[in-house]
Amino acid sequence: MSWRNWAGNQRTDPVRTIVARDAAEVADAVKAAARDGLRVKALGSGHSFTAIGVADGAAVVAPGDPRSVRVDAATRLVTVPAGLTLRRLNPLLWEHGLALPNLGDIDAQTVAGAIATGTHGTGAGYQCIAAQVRALDIVLADGSIVHCSPTERPELFSAARVGLGALGVVVSVTLEAVPAFRLRAVEQTLPLDAVLGDLASHVSGNEHFEFYWFPHTDVATTKCNNRTEATGPERGRAARLIGDELLGNAGFALACQLGETAPRLVPRINRLVASQMAAGEYVDRSYGVFCSPRRVRFLEMEYAVPRAAIHEAMAGLRAAAQRHGQAVTFPVEVRFLGADDIPLSTSSGRDTAYIAVHVHRGQPHEAYFGAVESVMTALSGRPHWGKLHTRTAEQLRTVYPAFDDFVALRDRLDPERRFTNPYLERVLG
Numbered sequence: 001m002s003w004r005n006w007a008g009n010q011r012t013d014p015v016r017t018i019v020a021r022d023a024a025e026v027a028d029a030v031k032a033a034a035r036d037g038l039r040v041k042a043l044g045s046g047h048s049f050t051a052i053g054v055a056d057g058a059a060v061v062a063p064g065d066p067r068s069v070r071v072d073a074a075t076r077l078v079t080v081p082a083g084l085t086l087r088r089l090n091p092l093l094w095e096h097g098l099a100l101p102n103l104g105d106i107d108a109q110t111v112a113g114a115i116a117t118g119t120h121g122t123g124a125g126y127q128c129i130a131a132q133v134r135a136l137d138i139v140l141a142d143g144s145i146v147h148c149s150p151t152e153r154p155e156l157f158s159a160a161r162v163g164l165g166a167l168g169v170v171v172s173v174t175l176e177a178v179p180a181f182r183l184r185a186v187e188q189t190l191p192l193d194a195v196l197g198d199l200a201s202h203v204s205g206n207e208h209f210e211f212y213w214f215p216h217t218d219v220a221t222t223k224c225n226n227r228t229e230a231t232g233p234e235r236g237r238a239a240r241l242i243g244d245e246l247l248g249n250a251g252f253a254l255a256c257q258l259g260e261t262a263p264r265l266v267p268r269i270n271r272l273v274a275s276q277m278a279a280g281e282y283v284d285r286s287y288g289v290f291c292s293p294r295r296v297r298f299l300e301m302e303y304a305v306p307r308a309a310i311h312e313a314m315a316g317l318r319a320a321a322q323r324h325g326q327a328v329t330f331p332v333e334v335r336f337l338g339a340d341d342i343p344l345s346t347s348s349g350r351d352t353a354y355i356a357v358h359v360h361r362g363q364p365h366e367a368y369f370g371a372v373e374s375v376m377t378a379l380s381g382r383p384h385w386g387k388l389h390t391r392t393a394e395q396l397r398t399v400y401p402a403f404d405d406f407v408a409l410r411d412r413l414d415p416e417r418r419f420t421n422p423y424l425e426r427v428l429g
């Protein structure tokens, strides 16, 4: 079965694809692959831009039946099949009065795929989705199905939360949820220098703060999301249609096409889109605010830098965009997250600022992304595992204190490299 990722920049024809219904079928698939000398890759929703999800031997789709979700209302522990998407999980949690405390921009990822690359949202007092994991069931290279948690096989548990798909196929994930909550979203377009000048108070004064800056403009759209007991004002259907569909998707696609045909118009286009982007104020369920549809296809690179380096990172980014991003109509997204203790999480051990650059699919990205990558790596930046970058194991080792422990664990668990692919060879060695 031919496979391509969401962005369309990665394609493959695995030897075979196995859609597993339970852990035993995953284990059988891994054992059969070993017999046939094939490598194994767990497939998520294909929302990584890098080749991390590319299978060349046996592609395994992990169980994802929502009927097997188990909710413990007393502990708020929710055990979900690894292949379930966040889009199905979020409303299901809501029905039980529960939610995940923080989410990224979209909900199309599978739970296992999202945690495997350290998928995150924003909020200096919050962490990535993988930080909510309390236990995992995983099929290892020898075909065994093992349970791990902070008390059972703790080293495997710790590493496999952001495991890059390199340690085995995760079959179920236990997440700690929080009571369901609504968010009040306040979106504004402000001068970029004012946003940067007041950054510390924006970040500490809001539970979830982020901003978008359009290259070649001096304005930024800020998004402040905070918990509220209020139920309104709701975003009406019309506002949602205009905000998400017309501006966020169809109208934005038009702006991108116009910018590609007439690059000299890009600064004016970007100013116009930035002025229309802020949706004002509204209240919605948490996941309805965190996540929105993304239909305009793009390529993305995202770097995690120490939070204290954000001003230097922004200065370097602005210079790089000025020089190499002339025709870029896509905004830069800047987010913040608290430190966690997950060995290969991009926020491991440090409070973090995330800077993500995008280009419309089909546009050249190499010079722009390359210039931004140089700025971020000089600041000890760590690339998002699922977003484009050129780093290798030798370089990544220097920014992750526990890198060698992860590699040593992988050597012990998967000496024959059943779960590797060319991307993992590059980033893990």
Ligand SMILES: Cc1cc2nc3c(=O)[nH]c(=O)nc-3n(C[C@H](O)[C@H](O)[C@H](O)COP(=O)(O)OP(=O)(O)OC[C@H]3O[C@@H](n4cnc5c(N)ncnc54)[C@H](O)[C@@H]3O)c2cc1C
Binding pocket: 006, 007, 041, 042, 043, 044, 045, 046, 047, 048, 049, 052, 053, 062, 082, 083, 103, 104, 105, 106, 108, 109, 110, 111, 112, 113, 114, 115, 116, 117, 118, 119, 120, 121, 164, 165, 166, 168, 169, 170, 171, 294, 384, 386, 387
């Ligand atoms: C439009 C868009 C918006 C995005 N927004 C954000 C965002 O806001 N924040 C953010 O941090 N990222 C974001 N991303 C990146 C995305 O969240 C990650 O790349 C994520 O890993 C994709 O999940 P997936 O289910 O598609 O996994 P895939 O991309 O299919 O796979 C990723 C990795 O997970 C592994 N994997 C999948 N299933 C299993 C399993 N059962 N067991 C073991 N390993 C497994 C795969 O083998 C692979 O190594 C975005 C991507 C897109 C396209």
